[in-house]
Amino acid sequence: MSSVPHRIITLNHAAASLFLSRLLPIHISTVKGGGRRDICSVGSWSVMREMEMERVVKKAEALVEKVMRGNDASHDAAHVWRVRDLALSLAHEEGLSSHPHSMEIVELAALLHDIGDYKYLRDPSEEKIVENFLDQEGVEEDKKSKILKIIKGMGFKDEVTGKGNTEWFPEFGVVQDADRLDAIGAIGVARCFTFSGSRMMKLHDPAIPPRSDLSKEQYMKKVEQTAINHFHEKLLKLKDMMKTKAGQRRAEKRHKFMEEFVKEFYDEWNGLN
Template sequence: MEGKSPSSSSSASAGVVAKAEKLMREVMSGNDASHDAWHVLRVRDLALSIAREEGLSGDLDSMEIVELAALLHDIGDYKYLRDQSEEKIVENFLEQEGVEESKKIKILSIIKTMGFKSEIQGIMIDDLIPEFGVVQDADRLDAIGAIGIARCFTFGGSREVVLHNPDIPPRANLSKEQYMKKEEQTTLNHFHEKLLKLKDLMKTKAGRRRAEKRHKFMVDYLEQFHAEWNGES
């Protein structure tokens, strides 16, 4: 599997980026296709593209933060933790590679607070840095649209979650704990509890622009899904 990295070759830290990608591939090799290395590579490419559109390409340090945060963002994801030591993999890697302290702090802050569960809880970085919005928007764009639909059903299937049950309504005003537990839920409800909300949570102009088309695709898909489910189509 070959990824592409528009900024790595010109960065003084190309070696660290290459090692980060290698680490990511190794750690995530056992994940299902909803959160595998291909997902991360798409997020990395989206993040670099958004960063350029947002005017960050002139700052190599900023682009390095974006790329490393994107490559490492799903390592230690609570949904795939095999043991607690995995929560420290990214921090240990950045320290071992001698990543500058200010960059390391930004990368870790982005990764630790970019998840939907953090936004539910109201956790945000003080004085939001532009790199945060870029990486978060890239990750959220990969969660919606055609690929987002495929990922949603792939994850649900991997956890043997019920596809749809009209008797189980989507949960409103979710707490972080409720979101993480996913008790008595269906895959289709995930669209209403999270995915359809992401368009309005984008932080960058580039992210909001791209999210419009992907969001509409999901809305149209759900309309067709329900029509078929109810025997109307």
């Protein structure tokens, strides 16, 4: 049996992404003159898709390094790498690893989730950075739509009233849970005091009690607050807001650590220990 020559096609990044999204995962064949056929196996296209995804991920990582370079250590690139690793790990536990499309959404959403964060906006145009990036890299429309929905809806401010996001989907759940896991436990404690210090907040002031029944607008408003109040207003609530079973399991240990930390903090503040 004679070998079949391969046809080489050169595409720009955007066209390649669109081309692959249309062809995968079908078997592709073209009939040429004289009955000869060029056949491209699904495996070949899968490799090309993986290579394209690796390229986009590297570009996303570079964007994170560039945009978040001036942030304090509570919301820096290292935070993003941890969230990415957590999100991919949760996705495996939730059974998404058999769906490459879902894993790609999870990884890109995790990488880009803090770009344009309202707490660090220097210019209103920064809110469009992620959307522009996805367009420039030729990310297909359905994937882009899910990534943007995750990023725009995963913040605590959108659920601060206790009403959960009823439109969440598996990829949303694992990315949001990953971000929230990095906000609690030992890392969460460190991040809380790092952020508070960067904003010149007091550690604690008995005259400034934690706020309750906050609206989204009240939560986002810049008022005098303390580092320890953030545990009561947000961090100690996150365990019960996890959306995935895997996230719920991991949150238990981190939540317990924070409870013990807060108790010890008050005991030491009051001279009891």
